[in-house]
Amino acid sequence: MRFTEAQTEAIFADNGELLVSAAAGSGKTAVLVERILHMIEHKGMSIDRMLIVTFTRAAASELRERLELRLSEAAEKTPALQKQADLVANAQISTIHSYCQRVVRQNFQHCQVDPQFALSDDRTRMTLYQESLEETLELLYNEAMIDADMAELVHKYPERDIVTMMETLYSFLMSRPGPMDWLVRHANKEWSADTIDDEPMAKAFCAEAALVIQGMLSLWKETEELARDPGFPAPYTKTVRLDGQLMDELSINCKKGFSTLVNHLGGLKFTVLSRFKPETEEDRQIAEAYKEYRGRYKDMVDDLKKLLPTGCEQGLADIAAMQPATRGLSKIIIRFHENFQEHKRAQGVLDFNDLEHMTLEVLSEEALRAEQAEQFDAIFVDEYQDVSALQEAILNGLKRGEKNAPKQYFFYVGDVKQSIYRFRLAEPTLFLTKLQSFSSQPDAPQRKIILNRNFRSRAGVLDSVNRVFEHVMDSRVTEIDYDADAKLYPGAPSHMDPLTELHILNSAGRKPSEMVLAEAELIARDILQTVGSPILDAQGEECGVLHYRDIAILMPVSKNIADKVELVLNRAGIPVYCENSVDSLRSDEITQVAQHLLLMDNLMNDVPLISELRSPLFEMTETELAQIRLKKPQREASFLEALRAAAEDAGQPSLTKRCAEALDRLEHERFLYNSMQLDEYLWDFLMRSGLYAHYGAQPGGKLRQANLRMLCHRAGEYAKAHSDGLHGFLETITLDADAAVGGSPTVINPWEDVVRIMTIHKSKGLEFPTVYVMGLGGALRRRTATRALSVHGKIGFGLGYVNEKVRTKRTTLIQGAIDLIERNEERAERARVLYVAMTRPKSRLVLLGSASEKAICYADVVSDVENRSAYVNDVLRVRSAHSMLEWLSQCIQKDDILEDWARSDLSTEQLRETHVKKQLTTEPTSFPQKTGVWRIVFHSEPDSSKHSQKDEKVKIEIPEIARAFDETDLNAAQQTNGEKPEWSGDPVAPKLALAHRPLKLGVTALCRALEESEANVGAGALEEDGEETVERKRYPMELARPRLLGSLARMPAFMEPKGEERALQSGVQTHRLLSLVDLAGASRAAEKPDGMAAYVNMEVERLEREGIATPAEAALMDVGMVARFLRGELGVRMLKSQRVMREWSFNLRINEPVETILQGVIDLCFLEEGAWVLVDFKTDRVKSGDELWQRYGRQLQFYREALSRATPYPVREFALYSLRLGELFAGCD
Secondary structure (H helix, E strand, C coil), X not given: CCCCHHHHHHHHCCCCEEEEEECCCCXXXXXXXXXXXXXXXXXXXXHHHEEEEECCHHHHHHHHHHHHHHHHHHHHHCHHHHHHHHHHHHCEEEXXXXXXXXXXXXXXXXXXXXCCCEECCHHHHHHHHHHHHHHHHHHHHHHCCCXXXXXXXXXXXXXXXXXXXXXXXXHHHCCCCCHHHHHHHHHCCCCCCCCHHHCHHHHHHHHHHXXXXXXXXHHHHHHHHHHCCCCCCHHHHHHHHHHHHHHHHHHHHHHHCHHHHHHHHHCCXXXXXXXXXXXXXXXXXXXXXXXXXXXXXXXXXXXXXXXXXXXXXXXXXXXXXXXXHHHHHHHHHHHHHHHHHHHHHHHCEECHHHHHHHHHHHHHCHHHHHHHHHCCCEEEEECHHHCCHHHHHHHHHCCCCCCCCXXXXXXXXXXXXXCCCHHHCCCHHHHHHHHHHCECCCCCCEEEEEECEECCCCHHHHHHHHHHHHHHCCHHHHCCCCCCCCCCEECCCCCCCECEEEEEEECCCCCHHHHHHHHHHHHHHHHHHHCCCEEECCCCCEXXXXXHHHEXXXXXXXXXXXXXXXXXXXXXXXXXXXXXXXXXXXXXXXXXHHHHHHHHHCCCCHHHHHHHHHCCCCCCCHHHHHHHHCCCCCCCCCHHHHHHHHHHCCCCHHHHHHHHHHHHHHHHHHHHHHHCCHHHHHHHHHHHHCHHHHHHCCCCHHHHHHHHHHHHHHHHHHHHHCCCHHHHHHHHHHHHHHCCCCCCCCCCCCCCCCEEEEEHHHHCCCCEEEEEECCCCCECCCCCCCCCEEEECCCEEEECEEECCCCEEECCHHHHHHHHHHHHHHHHHHHHHHHHHHCCEEEEEEEEEEECCCCCCHHHHHHHHHHCCCCCCHHHHHHHCCEHHHHHHHCCCCCCEEEEECCCCCCCCCCCEEECCCCCCCCCCCCEXXXXXXXXXXXXXXXXXXXXXXXXXXXXXXXXXXXXCCCCCHHHHHCCCCCCCCCCCCCCCCCCCCCCCCCEEEHHHHHHHHHHHHCCCCCCCCCCCCCCCHHHHCCCCCCCCCCCCCCXXXXXXXXXXXXXXXXXXXXXXXXXXXXXXXXXXXXXXXXXXXXXXXXXXXXXXXXXXXCCCCHHHHHHCCHHHHHHHHHXXXXXXXXXXXXXXXXXXXXXXXXXXXXXXXXXXXXXXXXXXXXXXXXXXXXCCCCCHHHHHHHHHHHHHHHXXXXXXXXXXXXXXXXXXXXXXXXXXECCC
16 A cells, blocks of 8 residues: 555654644544554564554454454564464453553452442443432531531522532533542632633633624724725714724723723723715715624624623622532532442442543552553554543553653544534543644654545545635634645545535525425435436546445434435435434334333233234234223223133134133243343244344334344343343333433445435544535524533633522623633534535535525625625634534635525526526536536525425425436437437337326336236326335346345244245345456456356355355355356456446436336446447246346336436447346347
């Protein structure tokens, strides 16, 4: 692998501490692996004397695998490295919590914990927390009688507020080193007017005031420029001068300090404007412009007065008044902490916070610290931008302090621009501090190296990222300066890059849920239009087509959004996977199994019993349940008694028999339940009952089955850690469901052809050819209620002022400063979230957001672009923006293409007006354009306005698609005289009389309907068929696709396919093998006698080894069939071709026999002498080629048309290949 100069320096640098600032897509993981290998190979280090810290367990596992592979490769040249490869399995490659757990176990005596301690789960921790809290509150009320500070706390706040304050403050303290010392220090802090200017709180106020004053001066300079106009009103000239003096004085006082600024601001007053009567329209316009500018900076002065206190004396008096209650809160927090720790020790459990704090305690003891530091010659920290202050203290504790100690290496790698986990208490300022203090000099003991060469995205995407964040990222408003080092540079040049698109929807008068639907419909329409279109490589050459799996839809938050997007895409026939769209613990399958477990615990429980009888296990109707209830209608009688009575009633033999069978089965289940471990019983029940198979056949079957497997796994884990049995497990499941922490297991592989929907946070570290980022119109800051407590690491904590006697409340000076800092930190976090989203795509980036025309409108943007003043203050604009969409709109430039559309559509047919440039009128949006130019579309009338809140979950209409392909793109090479091919005269496409026109249709479904139409069967009943997927197409046309087989993770014995069904499955898997076999290897195998069968066997083993095929699927793949094809004449021709496409998905717009978008998959096509050879594989049981042509002739004609229209090459040959017969049946025109 070739590395850049900066990457090479990062790998081989010999500095003691090395910080690598690795931008998105810069290859940081590869650099990390190579540096570890270098230190083993050239520094003589051993992998077991290295500590490698990652952010997640998944990242640790991936890094371990990559290191083992790389060391094994290096061992082929240097056999001595094989020992290091063997040591990787036990090397300390883990999260910081895993390392801390090892330290605590090694030093359990010092930590005073049970050496066999367990990590508490959420339920155990919550139970112990509540017990400790209740005991502490009782202690608070008792001690309030003798402790004045606690008495103040109790008198000023109700218990509910005290509990909330305790939870907030304790959670914060557990993220900091020395938490109780920090608490006591800030609780007893004395505030005075003499020293307030030196406080972090005062400096925060002054820094914000300086930004506001700078913005005011920018606006004033606009008025000064207006005053130079000959037509400027003379009476206003003096006012301009006086306002300038006033602002200069304000700026000077701001620099003097907080108290001076507050005092000066309190007496600041603007002069009243003199009266002026304009004589001309031009005079009036100039006067109005001046008044507008002046009004804006006067409003900013008012905002500044609201931001700052009216006087320092009052602010300090409020803090002093709340000092006793503050001390009381600190005392009760300390008592609670001690109580909570005792409860956990008694139970022999620790939580993650305990692991970190105990590790830091161990490292605080010099002898123990030296012992830990001696174990590691090198320490590597991945994703360093996401460490907390406490974790940083732990890492610093591992440094060797002895003068003569052997050299130790620290390697920090990360990207502060991608630090998006502040809500998990990450401290990006730690990275920034090192970035500013470390030197770029090669021999510096603390060195930094910048990796800003991006190998993921094309230049067009990188240009857009740089454009936005050169504007948005400024250390004064978003903590980071986007300078030359921070910018992204392409790792390789690219040509013909797709445009970056920004779609702005008008949200005026519409609910947020309606705008989600509108944005989703835009995306769905564009996906249908672009999937199947050619993808160009960096040189501008075609390198395949766009698949659904190449697309991701990202959003800032998924709650109440992702499920709506998923629904819209499903309605459009787009295969989609949405992680955590519905909480798995609230899903139907988990609810059903939980009800069964409740019934096993107590058969007298009526609700679970009725649920079980109604379930697929018994399928009793409501009428039957009513008849059973009537056997024992008394209120005090349980439903079980009624069921037993019905089982003994001879009056209804059928019902009696069913009830008796149900009772027998329930008793048998209870016997098994009492005889087996919970997880073992659960899995056995799911398989015996067929529920696992049943839910696998439902929509979203794979995810449902994964949820059931997850439930069994959690049952086993719970049984290992707890002794309270089923009741405790069900209580845990209920608590987790209420807290929405169930999560959904990931059930898809990267090669599955589905569109991914995920949050921006989930997308971190991933990449996709096409990315849609929606929901950008959301507020930058979440609304927060007035808080009784505010806390911040730099300032401390403060209580809101409360005067219980006169019942008044107000925000204190400390709270105001903390709120200001939190607002700035959240703005900076949102900027980094946007950065992560915009750096995910490889080729195409589409941004969508909704805003009212008052916030962002077409006319204002055009005016701003054309008349942007030299005095515009970008920092103030970034600070004052209310959404990420506003940030993006501020980045629009003169070269961009602005369009104002009358309806919601992503196609490029011009509807109203295109401003600034007019060249983009007919080309599809995904096709390449000039790098750096954006396409901005204002959608003034989203279609979803017709949806109501009531029916949005039931019925969502997708507007009619304009077209699947643009008539001026690649198909132009196949047209003559500008005429489009006509379908009306095609003998293979007779007209259908339809009851309605389907939005989209699979080729197979259309051909089947045409056959029925010719036979006068169901001609008017053609319905929308699901998308023609690769998997669906592998089944013969006349057979219905099995609903469950082939998708089960584990197939019960009774469901094993037999006879004809097994032969069908074998044909399907063989068809699949043809699409997955590596052709380069097949070409080499063809040169050896009898080498093809052996090679195909190796490919099957590879697919199984890599998890692409399950063992059951691999066993069904017919190696002989595939080898026979590859050895045959057609296979040899294919292997010689320089351009081969397999399973090429397409969308084809047709007008006859029905106007629709035709979706299909071409199995194989390859170029030969400048023309296509098209082949479709079939697994049908037939005796001759005539049978195949009778079934699939029409289908192949559609494939020919799609291929010739989508590419500039003609189709010279087309044929059907029977896998069963091993013969090729060529077609003819």
